[in-house]
Amino acid sequence: ETGVTQTPRHLVMGMTNKKSLKCEQHLGHNAMYWYKQSAKKPLELMFVYNFKEQTENNSVPSRFSPECPNSSHLFLHLHTLQPEDSALYLCASSQAPGRSGGAHTGELFFGEGSRLTVL
C-alpha cells in the first residue's frame, strides 16, 4: 500500500460506545495529524504528532484521545461522543522540520477520511 490509509471508512456509533479510528502512512514522514471536517466549516486541526510526540492539541475535548505508537501509525480513540461530533475525520502526514528546527519541506498528504456518525 502507498500513501496514507485510514480505517474504517465509515463508522456509526452510539453516544456510549468506544471506538477507534486508525491511520497508517507509508511515506516515511515524521509528522502525523488529525483533522475534522464538518459541513461548511474549514478543516479543523485537532492533533499534531512530530516524531511521535504530541506538539499540538487545539482545545479538543477529552472524549477524543489520540495515540501515536510510532511514526507510521496514528489512532484516534473515541468515547462518549456527542451527535455534533459527527463529521469526516481526516488523517494526514508530512515531512516536518527536524528536531533542530528548519523550514517545512513539504505539503500534507491526506488519507481518504473516516466518516463518523454519532447517534
Next chain:
Amino acid sequence: DQQVKQNSPSLSVQEGRISILNCDYTNSMFDYFLWYKKYPAEGPTFLISISSIKDKNEDGRFTVFLNKSAKHLSLHIVPSQPGDSAVYFCAASRNTGNQFYFGTGTSLTVIP
C-alpha cells in the same frame, strides 16, 4: 477567528474557460500557501503551492498568484475541464512550523 477565508462557496465555469478561485488570509506571518483539491468521498489532494518569496507559481493548467500586500492568493485553472469539478481548499502555514490553516473551500463545477 478564521485566518484563511474563501468567501465564494461555489463557482460554475464553462468548459474551456478560465476558473479563478480566491483566498484571503489575515496572518502576515504566513509564508507558505497551498491549494488542495477534494473529490466527494476522498481526502484532499495537494495541487500546487507557493512560497512568500514568489508571486506566481505555474504547473501546467494551474497557476497560483500571491499578493502579499493584499494578503490574497488566487488559483487560476485554464482551460477548465469537467474533471476539475471538485472542492478546492486554500491553506496557509508558517514555513518553520507544521500547522496548516485551511479555508472553508470553494466548490467548482465545470460545465461541459
